[in-house]
Amino acid sequence: MSGPVMDPRLAPPFPQAALPILQNTQLRKNVAHATDVIQTKRNRLVAEKQDWQQLRSAAAAIRAHVLANLAHYLEEFEKNCTAAGGVVHWARDAAEARQIIIDILREEKATEVIKIKTMTSAEIQLNPSLEKAGISAVETDLAELILQLGDDEPSHIVVPALHVNRQQVREIFARRMSLPQLPDDPEALAAAARTYLRKKFLSVPTAISGANFLIAENGSVAIVESEGNGRMCLTLPRTLITLAGIEKVLPRFSDLEVLLQVLARSATGERLNPYNSLWSGVVPGDGPQKFHVVLLDNGRSEILGRKVERQTLQCIRCAACLNTCPVYRQTGGHAYGSPYAGPIGAILTPQLEHMQHAQSLPYASSLCAACYEVCPVKINIPEVLIDLRAKVVDQEREEASRWTDPMYMGMKAANFVFGSASRFRLAQRFGKLGLRFFTDKDGWIRKLPSLGARWTLSRDLPGMPDQTFRDWWAEREARGGKEAR
Amino acid sequence: MRASLFITCYNDTLFPQTGRAVVRLLERLGVDLDFLPAQTCCGQMHANTGFRGEAYSQAKRFVQLYRDTECVVIPSSSCVAMIRDQYAGLFEELGNEGLRSQFAALLPRVFELSEFLTDKLGVDDVGAHFPHRVAYHASCHGLRGLHLGERPFRLLSRVRGLKLIPVANLDRCCGFGGTFSVKNAEVSTAMLDAKLVDLLATDAEYCTALDNSCLMHVGGGLHRRNLNMKPIHLAEILASTEGPAG
Numbered sequence A: 001m002s003g004p005v006m007d008p009r010l011a012p013p014f015p016q017a018a019l020p021i022l023q024n025t026q027l028r029k030n031v032a033h034a035t036d037v038i039q040t041k042r043n044r045l046v047a048e049k050q051d052w053q054q055l056r057s058a059a060a061a062i063r064a065h066v067l068a069n070l071a072h073y074l075e076e077f078e079k080n081c082t083a084a085g086g087v088v089h090w091a092r093d094a095a096e097a098r099q100i101i102i103d104i105l106r107e108e109k110a111t112e113v114i115k116i117k118t119m120t121s122a123e124i125q126l127n128p129s130l131e132k133a134g135i136s137a138v139e140t141d142l143a144e145l146i147l148q149l150g151d152d153e154p155s156h157i158v159v160p161a162l163h164v165n166r167q168q169v170r171e172i173f174a175r176r177m178s179l180p181q182l183p184d185d186p187e188a189l190a191a192a193a194r195t196y197l198r199k200k201f202l203s204v205p206t207a208i209s210g211a212n213f214l215i216a217e218n219g220s221v222a223i224v225e226s227e228g229n230g231r232m233c234l235t236l237p238r239t240l241i242t243l244a245g246i247e248k249v250l251p252r253f254s255d256l257e258v259l260l261q262v263l264a265r266s267a268t269g270e271r272l273n274p275y276n277s278l279w280s281g282v283v284p285g286d287g288p289q290k291f292h293v294v295l296l297d298n299g300r301s302e303i304l305g306r307k308v309e310r311q312t313l314q315c316i317r318c319a320a321c322l323n324t325c326p327v328y329r330q331t332g333g334h335a336y337g338s339p340y341a342g343p344i345g346a347i348l349t350p351q352l353e354h355m356q357h358a359q360s361l362p363y364a365s366s367l368c369a370a371c372y373e374v375c376p377v378k379i380n381i382p383e384v385l386i387d388l389r390a391k392v393v394d395q396e397r398e399e400a401s402r403w404t405d406p407m408y409m410g411m412k413a414a415n416f417v418f419g420s421a422s423r424f425r426l427a428q429r430f431g432k433l434g435l436r437f438f439t440d441k442d443g444w445i446r447k448l449p450s451l452g453a454r455w456t457l458s459r460d461l462p463g464m465p466d467q468t469f470r471d472w473w474a475e476r477e478a479r480g481g482k483e484a485r
Numbered sequence B: 001m002r003a004s005l006f007i008t009c010y011n012d013t014l015f016p017q018t019g020r021a022v023v024r025l026l027e028r029l030g031v032d033l034d035f036l037p038a039q040t041c042c043g044q045m046h047a048n049t050g051f052r053g054e055a056y057s058q059a060k061r062f063v064q065l066y067r068d069t070e071c072v073v074i075p076s077s078s079c080v081a082m083i084r085d086q087y088a089g090l091f092e093e094l095g096n097e098g099l100r101s102q103f104a105a106l107l108p109r110v111f112e113l114s115e116f117l118t119d120k121l122g123v124d125d126v127g128a129h130f131p132h133r134v135a136y137h138a139s140c141h142g143l144r145g146l147h148l149g150e151r152p153f154r155l156l157s158r159v160r161g162l163k164l165i166p167v168a169n170l171d172r173c174c175g176f177g178g179t180f181s182v183k184n185a186e187v188s189t190a191m192l193d194a195k196l197v198d199l200l201a202t203d204a205e206y207c208t209a210l211d212n213s214c215l216m217h218v219g220g221g222l223h224r225r226n227l228n229m230k231p232i233h234l235a236e237i238l239a240s241t242e243g244p245a246g
Helices: A014-022 A025-047 A052-068 A070-083 A094-107 A119-123 A126-132 A142-149 A166-176 A186-203 A229-235 A253-267 A300-304 A309-314 A320-324 A326-331 A342-352 A370-374 A381-396 A400-404 A406-418 A421-436 A450-456 A469-478 B009-014 B016-028 B044-049 B052-066 B077-094 B097-109 B113-120 B140-145 B151-157 B185-200 B212-224 B234-239
Strands: A087-091 A112-115 A136-139 A206-209 A213-215 A220-225 A239-245 A275-280 A290-296 B002-005 B032-034 B072-074 B110-112 B133-136 B163-165 B206-209 B230-233
Touching: A014 A025, A014 A326, A014 B185, A025 A253, A025 A320, A025 A326, A052 A070, A052 A253, A052 A309, A070 A087, A070 A213, A070 A290, A087 A094, A094 A126, A094 A239, A094 A290, A112 A186, A119 A126, A119 A239, A126 A136, A136 A142, A142 A166, A142 A186, A166 A186, A186 A229, A206 A229, A213 A253, A220 A229, A220 A253, A229 A275, A300 A309, A300 A342, A309 A342, A309 A381, A320 A342, A320 A370, A326 A342, A326 B185, A342 A370, A342 A381, A370 A381, A370 B140, A381 B044, A381 B052, A400 A406, A406 A421, A406 A450, A406 B044, A406 B052, A421 A469, A421 B009, A469 B009, A469 B016, B002 B016, B009 B016, B009 B212, B016 B032, B016 B230, B016 B234, B044 B052, B044 B077, B052 B077, B052 B097, B072 B077, B072 B113, B077 B097, B077 B110, B077 B140, B097 B110, B110 B113, B113 B151, B113 B234, B133 B151, B151 B163, B151 B234, B185 B212, B206 B212, B206 B234, B212 B230, B230 B234
Parallel strands: A087 A290, A112 A136, A112 A206, A206 A239, A239 A290, B002 B032, B002 B072, B072 B110, B133 B163, B133 B206, B206 B230
Antiparallel strands: A213 A220, A220 A275
């Protein structure tokens, strides 16, 4: 089996991408178990917080305020980061961002670069470009390392190797680190990774990170993590490049008080992340002496201009929506064909693609709204999903292929039918006649053609009853109303 | 008390027994019930599939039809959620000021069935008798859209003879999701199978809910798998005074 395709331009539509995963019992078991564990912790830590809803509201308000004043805060960040000794670059799209990063690394004569987990670098397909430029990227986040060594792709924003279990990690490490005797207990696996990574930390002078937050008022960058590997990357190298989406900025240092609380509790079910790194520019004699920040747009300012969709950019990448999503629970992240999986991926990915790719993603949801309920910055994901669906349909209205799409034609026909009660009543009668052909003697339908076959794939359908409600009511009225019942 | 019944398009067509049960139940409680034959659909299917203009025409039709009624009762929480969560946006974008104010005036008078019983009529005990083991499935729209909370449980707890058995993972979607069940049939089926595991663990005779849409999916799955549990709308349990509703 070939590996998952994580480029939204090339990935198959969600329903197809999900098919092989639904057959992968082990992967689904791993995903269900891991999300259950995280969710249980998250729910416990949210429940202990009396003011959780107020915290959520505060976090949402801060993020909405940033988006309403994004240009202002970005310029403030640039000014203060530059004053602190950093170099700020602006990248309009993925290609520009990749080029900026490669140019910096070439100037450093780098052949190797160590990386902290950054989904933004996966968004811009950075690693393959680095390889082409003759620079090998070494993932130092434990989960990312597992994936890199296993030729696999991330399936979760916070826990990228969530679909891999301990025995599978042992197998990958044993094979790639030439440790045939490696046991599968967590200590042994962590020790193997530590030995492997320590050499890299001590020898590679260039690093790439993402950012959880950029602080406008002092030009700081904040990264939270659980392992300390990130801090190694942030402190040991000579040159550090931080890649951040333009929406990651916060006005003030004190805003972290709210956001670090909601992030840690939502993401990993912890009161605070074990490592919270914050730095401003360059400090002579301490840490990286060259610091670059690449601010990435890549479709974000387009999202900013949309009334309903703008809230997508409030996201702080906690992945609580993934963990609670009943769809993600069945498919894991690879079916989404993008490093951004789950409900947030379903709304973010097609927008980053300017609504030209990944158009099946807004439909990869039953609109159950569990995501909205847990979102620490109150992104109404179902509302955005529905709005994106309307955009997909509006594009379809222009395409000739709509006339042969049974869903499209069915919707148009239904709309005509619902436009008048007499048409509706007529359709009920014709429907009954038509369905009679497919209805078994016991009154159940087991096999339907066309779109109906998608229903009868796994579900029977009760045949149409002898009398619709409206006909029953009309008959009752004719008999003189309720007494005559 | 006068109320107008919006039965919903799919209850009208596929589940008339639910509508008859609502009539039996509400008339037993002294409600003067009315049914406007011009009604069709609330527009949810179109709105949730992305057919906004079409959803708007149905939303407009609903408001124009019901604007003068005392209150509207709807035995489907997802249709009520459609009206509460999406009509305002549709009218904001596509409607005029008149329509918006008509809708604003009508909205507080639109009730889901369990809301109508517990909030408007103020009854928990509707005088029902249903001597069976029952599992309650909380539909997502009822749970997170309408925040029905304890309402269905209060109603069920007062039904004579009924033994309510708790369902694990009550807040997890059954996988119906309207056109999702067709567009993503395989994933929808995987979600259904997970839901059936939780439902079957109750060993209940009936699975009840406030949405026949979920029940069509769950019931269709139960029937396909030759399982004995039967789907039944809560209205049919509440209407029942002796044994299962016919």
